[in-house]
Amino acid sequence: MISNSNISLRRFLFNPPQRLSQSISDWGEGLSNVSWTYRTSMEVRCKAGTVxxxxxxxxxxxxxxxxxxAGDPSAxxxxxxxxxxxxxxxxSLNVLSHLLSAQTSHPHLSFxxxxxxxxxxxxxxxxxxPKLIAELVALLNKQERSHESETLLSNAVSRLKSNERDIALFYCNLxxxxxxxxxxxxxxxxxxxxxEITRRSTSVYVKTQAYKSMVSGLCNMDQPHDAESVIEEMRIAKIKPGLFEYKSVLYGYGRLGLFEDMNRVVHRMETEGHKIDTVCSNMVLSSYGAHNxxxxxxxxxxxxxDSNVPLSERTYNSVLNSCPTILSLLKDLDSCPVSLSELLTFLNKDEEVLVRGLTQSSVLDEAIEWSSLxxxxxxxxxxxxSSYLIMMQWMDEMRIRFSEGKCVVPAEIVLVSGSGKHSNVRGESPVKALVKKIMVRTGSPMRIDRxxxxxxxxxxxxxxxxLCQ
Incomplete structure (x- = not known):
């Protein structure tokens, strides 16, 4: 338990001063205006990145x-x-984590x-x-609730200050x-x-984690140039920057559309012997896509x-979400193309290059499981x-395998779409709806598994x- 500090905090929470009581009442009035449809539905709307x-x-x-x-703090x-x-x-922890997330789909309840x-x-x-405390303190800072924030912070520091590593990691999280x-x-x-901790510490581990957090945090705050300066501080301190720091800065520049700086960082990584891997590549692709x-x-x-860097499902997501023609076609599942060859006729030159580049990768082969059963x-x-393109590739690939007769015919064919547990609206999977529509339009014998x-x-x-008829 959290000793005397927690007791004072609870008193503050459950017996709030007039200003705070009023703010809670204001929140209640705002909540009472939420549409009845929202309050009574069983929808779970989750933004990307939230819990x-x-x-x-x-x-x-x-x-x-x-x-x-609404307007009743005691209730x-x-x-x-x-x-x-x-x-x-x-x-309980699931709800708390959801409310603490910066992308919570219930910002009106994060109070x-x-x-x-x-x-x-x-x-x-x-x-x-301590990590949970850091997230809560940050949320309170965002809400400008300094008194509560300082109470939690001082309590955490008093618990951890006897251990340098623990207090350093707490501030990293903060x-x-x-x-x-x-x-x-x-x-x-x-x-x-x-x-202050890094200046006093003689631990390489503490210094490394602190620099990592500052680099990542500055990039999150859209300050990649300052983050690069921290990397230079690492060098001066005889601490070698790793892939994490470079990727953070790379993506920080890319997210802002500063492509010259982004590519400069990529070049520096290569010259220093860091391999440009799939994760790094997806960051670059996502940055380009965000700016069309x-x-x-x-x-x-x-x-x-050319460099034999493998693509991934995330590569498909980053690239295809940036193709306006494909996104437009998927708005009407009754008329969108249901074959890869037909899709290519709808795309402009740039999009066609992207789709052909994806389909020449090994992503589909790695996604398919094939046995006699x-x-x-x-x-x-x-x-x-991504599901749309992979599915059409999959139908072409199965047609080839079956027609050539060089592989066993499985007892069953299964296509897993998901039921919508993690969709924007729980239980309503856009991917499942897409698969069902294409199955119907192509006359497929595949049906939802009971x-x-x-x-x-x-x-x-x-x-x-x-497929072979």
Whole structure:
């Protein structure tokens, strides 16, 4: 438990001063204006990068938005207390992590993260976690709740200050969490403290982790030039920068569209002996795509091919999400092309280069599982545009395998689309809808598996007859 500091914090939480009570009331009034459709639906809308909510967590957050709790801090706190008491550890922490995320799909409820955390500290299963504290402090900084933030921060420091490594890692987490939340003051103050630790410390490990966090944080704060300066500080301190630091700066420049700087960093990495791997390549492609630089994206794909750098599912996602024609075609599943050859006729020159570059990679081969019992393609991890292209490649590949007769015909063919657990709307998978539509339009014998609604299944011989007819 969190001793006297926690007691004072709980008093502050559950007996807030007038200004804070009013702010909670204001939040309640705002919540009461949330549409009835949102409050009563079982939707779980999750932005990319946020923590997906469990069903129980969604029900709880939906109930926090109810008119019955609006403007009533006491009722809200009782509701939170009841939820934690009745929920297992995984559910309570899932909700808290979701609210602490900078990309939370419930920003209007993130105000209650501190109250939820305070109740969690009273649970029998609670273990004090400095990383969680850092995330909570950063959120409070973003909300300009300095009093609560300072209380949590001072408590954490007092617990950790006897161990240099632990206190350094805490400030590393604090730097990164503040940068993700976009809290300038919190970020700057955490960096100052972290620099003080690095100046005093003789530990290479402590210094390395501190520099890593500052580089990453500065890039998150759109300050890649300052992050490069930190890399130079590392050299002066006789600490060799690693791939992580270079990738952070590379992507920091790329995200801002500063491609000359991005490529300069890439060149420096190569000259210093760092291999340009798939992860680094995807960062470059994502940066080009975010700024509609399709010709540069095509050139980069060619460079990867010449250098034998493997592509991945994320490469497909980054590239295809940047192809406006494909995204436009997928808005109408009743008329979009249902074969690769037909799709290519719709694309402009730049997009065609990109699609051909992807289809010449080994991504599809690596995604297919093939045996006498089962031929399987799993679309998990692929965005809608990637699933679309991979699926058409897959049909062509199976047609070739079946027609040449050089491989065994599996007893079953399975295509895994997912059931929508991690979709923007829980239970409504865009990928599943796409697969179903294309199966119907092409006359495929594959149907939704009764045992697994996230899969399509058919006998191997039946699929062979369909594709080779």
């Amino acid at each position: 997906p909510l469990m069903k129980q967590g969604h029900r709880f957050l939906s109930s926090l938005s109810s008119p019955a709790l 809200t706190n009782r509701h939170i207390k009841k939820f934690v008491a009745a929920s297992p550890k995984s559910v 209650f993260a501190l109250s939820l955390y305070s109740e969690i500290t009273e649970a029998s299963w609670f273990d004090w976690n 730097v990164e969490s503040n940068s993700k939340q976009g809290s300038i003051q919190g970020f700057n103050e955490a960096c100052v403290r972290l620099r 630089a399709l010709p540069q994206m095509g050139s980069w794909l060619q460079k990867l091919k 089962e031929g399987k393609l799993d679309l998990h991890g692929m965005h809608l545009s 045992k697994n609604i996230g899969s399509f299944i058919a006998k191997g011989k039946t699929v062979k007859e369909w």
